[in-house]
Amino acid sequence: MTGTTATLLISCPDQIGLVAKIANFIYANGGNIIHADQHTDFSAGLFLMRIEWQLEGFNLSRGMIEPAFAAIAKPLQASWSLHFSDTVPRLAIWVTKQDHCLLDLLWRQQAGEIRAEIPLIISNHRELQSVANQFGIDFYHLPVTAETKIEQEARQLELLREYRIDLVILAKYMQVLTPNFINSFPNIINIHHSFLPAFAGANPYQRAYDRGVKIIGATAHYITADLDQGPIIEQDVVRVSHRDTVGDLIRQGKDLERVVLARAVRLHLQNRVLVYANRTVVFA
Numbered sequence: 001m002t003g004t005t006a007t008l009l010i011s012c013p014d015q016i017g018l019v020a021k022i023a024n025f026i027y028a029n030g031g032n033i034i035h036a037d038q039h040t041d042f043s044a045g046l047f048l049m050r051i052e053w054q055l056e057g058f059n060l061s062r063g064m065i066e067p068a069f070a071a072i073a074k075p076l077q078a079s080w081s082l083h084f085s086d087t088v089p090r091l092a093i094w095v096t097k098q099d100h101c102l103l104d105l106l107w108r109q110q111a112g113e114i115r116a117e118i119p120l121i122i123s124n125h126r127e128l129q130s131v132a133n134q135f136g137i138d139f140y141h142l143p144v145t146a147e148t149k150i151e152q153e154a155r156q157l158e159l160l161r162e163y164r165i166d167l168v169i170l171a172k173y174m175q176v177l178t179p180n181f182i183n184s185f186p187n188i189i190n191i192h193h194s195f196l197p198a199f200a201g202a203n204p205y206q207r208a209y210d211r212g213v214k215i216i217g218a219t220a221h222y223i224t225a226d227l228d229q230g231p232i233i234e235q236d237v238v239r240v241s242h243r244d245t246v247g248d249l250i251r252q253g254k255d256l257e258r259v260v261l262a263r264a265v266r267l268h269l270q271n272r273v274l275v276y277a278n279r280t281v282v283f284a
Helices: 018-028 062-076 100-110 129-134 149-162 179-184 204-211 246-269
Strands: 005-013 032-041 046-054 079-084 090-095 117-123 138-141 167-170 188-192 215-222 232-239 273-276 279-282
Touching: 005 018, 005 062, 005 273, 018 032, 018 046, 018 062, 046 273, 062 079, 090 100, 100 117, 100 129, 100 246, 117 129, 117 149, 129 138, 149 179, 167 246, 188 246, 204 246, 215 246, 232 246, 232 279
Parallel strands: 090 117, 090 167, 117 138, 167 188
Antiparallel strands: 005 046, 005 079, 032 046, 188 215, 215 232, 273 279
């Protein structure tokens, strides 16, 4: 209904008149703002904003928006990015043996809930190749051992370039990525099986059960070189009780993982997440 839009994500040192300066850039060029949201982190002295406007009737061509806004952003010491709503991102999903997050993302993509292309699935096991075949997606089996990790990561990066991938989703991919890989391709979202940072590592539901927890959760976050310490995009929890078995916790945990990962991916694709200082502002 709104036609094609442009979105700016901006962060800069807080100062007087920022909203007016940014909004006036759009107004002065004939743009109609349809969404604007902002946040000031007073402890960091930082201003953060998401602003979206219609391109119909906008006086600047797409190629001219970046250089024109750069003239405004530079004196503000701003970090910023520009996105267009008709750009369709290309995703790669990485998996090991569990299929619940993979299937959920593929179903949502087919239903139009996730607006993206998914041309590539990579796995360190073969178990989920049949899912890729069912959805007509190219599948690459790249087994990883301590001896082959560097070689396989080089192949993974090669595939990401070949398929022009914009975002990698670790949908229960049970391997730790090296800092070198993350530095080469930082756009990665992971789903974690707990309400971070509790119960990280192996057998989380057994340890949660042993502790008699009353809630379990799931966390979707960006990958960084620090294991499971990246900026958090989305989290959710569900209450459990002493009557729940380990199997019950696993089932409920998988439900949470599906929903939390889907929300995080959708927020990222809609350019609603702004990362700073290992934190995120999510403009819902």
